[in-house]
Amino acid sequence: MSPKFEYHEYMTDGERQFSPEALEWIRSVSDLTGSLRIDLCPGGRSNLTYRIQDVTGRSAILRRPPSGTVLPTAHDMGREFRFLSALSPTGFPVPRPLAICYDSTLIGTPFYLMEEAKGLILRDRDQATTLATTTRALIGPNLVATLAELHSLDPNAINLQAKTDPRSYLPRQLDRWLGQVSRVRSFKAELTDTVTAVGQQLRAEMPVTDTIGIVHGDYRLDNVVLTNEGTVVAVLDWEIASIGDPLADIGMLGVYWADAGDDQMDGVNGATKIEGFTARLELYKLYAELRQIDPERIYYYERFGSWKLACILIGVVERYRNGASGGDQSSVENYPLLIAALLESATRSP
Template sequence: MPDTPPGLDLDRLRARLDADLPGTVTGPLRARLFEGGRSNLTYLLEDGEHRWVLRRPPLGHVLATAHDMAREYRVLAALHPSAVPVPEPLLLVEDTGPIGAPFYLMRYVPGTAHRDADELAALGPERTHALGLHLVDTLVELHSVDPGAVGLADFGRPEGFLERQLRRWGKQLDASRSREVAGLDALAARLAEALPTSPAPALVHGDYRLDNVLVGPDDRILAVLDWEMSTLGDPLTDVGLLVMYTELARRFDGVLPGAALAPGFPPAAELVRRYAELSGRDVSGLGWYTGFASFKLAVVLEGIHYRHSQGGTVGAGFDRIGELVPAFVQFGLESLKES
């Protein structure tokens, strides 16, 4: 394990942890950057006896409305006592002194994040199918949380949520433009023209998918991760996102490999039926939400592509991120036509 990965100063970090959480770290502190993250940076911290996870914003180009460590920490603290499985948050540091950026620390959860089909296929079709349905069940559990009961009544503004989301992601696209992508502006315009009426608001995750949860040896979800896009809003945005990831993995095999290709993983239609049955929500207009999910992820990938071009990314695979954007745009346009 590297002693000092990019984005951390272990000596200054150790001093801050000793001051704020005295006695927590009992041995020499070591850190490793988790691979696979494409936005906020996530590190495993160890002292030879204990493990923790640290999250901080990316290096380099950072959009003003993204990478809010305090917001992530707040939702974890609110949900940890609930039935929604999340890591236990331990410390939020909002000043930049220790590592050059705000960060938060949470307890390590020893689970598996299934990121590709080969890894998931080892479970076998029956277990894979059950895990896919459990992914939906956990999302329904999240959407059933009463925000006021967990201290998140002011975590977002549900009224006008979809309209504001479109404006926000349009601004983020403008802030990260470095090239022309065919169809991207047309997708944004068509989404605005067909804006649906939202159901009752709920706490939404914003990036809900199988590789953003940790799974235990009994195939149960131990923790939902990566809450940087969470807010109060339209719960169908999470469902549309899950459909997009599932369908893109199937339709663009080799462009966007994913766990949905594993034998037994439920098709998108089954995931949607499961959600509708358990939540009682109307999903007849889900095509719009799938198109919106495609637009959001296209913008996210463009932002990562921009940071990579400016030398502000850490890890492997960033040179290929820009190639994925047209696939998201095309699928978004197709979803809107179907809707």
């Protein structure tokens, strides 16, 4: 007989535990029974992910916003749940959503529950080195093929109607992240000035959006669950998903996808720098073939993604400096240097 255990993970404010009412709600919407163990999953810099397991070994995943949120609009549980609920029936690889709870009295904030997608999440080089070189070579093309599949879906056909004009996605993103950065207080004013100047340069060079699709918003290697053979099990982390210009996703993937000669992205995920991984430009060519576009178009979106990631990381550092790390013990000490490098990349010609 398996031993019984009861382990309540403390929430990020250091005071509130999962209440008995919260545990009962979790059991009522899942197949989990009896005593539950709740563990904070590694790697979360924004919305927090908890793995919940019962004594039989069954598990589910809980997602909630961080505490002490500085940038308020990026942590909408309803958005994540809506996209998962729309995509899951199509066969696109996402975890199956179970239920969402808007009652903040249970754990102090809205949250939702989904099935656990089991497999590999490659967060660093050490994990990537456990895979054969031939497997590493398959991962990039598989991520690109999955992204192209997402962008081929008609949002309206799966009840993901845009709430605003999707053709204004890029200018809205610029306005949104400029507004978010303007709220930070732990950086010098020169940084805000630089972010604003680079954003205005990107606005002046902004292409016309001619294709509308589902935009994940943060599509990268460690937001994907893989099999041991390098195929995609599930795409995670839909907290900033939207309907808009899908080329933003391939540009963001390129920002995170570090080639062997790159030096700046080790601070986020340097896994793709080791032998075997497909080069960034080859991934752009593959995406362009699948979506029948000119690969040269992607370079603007890579610059845009560099700027956006700099804004995101500014918000992460601000939260950590204010003591709202969400239980993540990893360091953001190198992020200011990475932010500077990303802002420089955002101004660089291809």
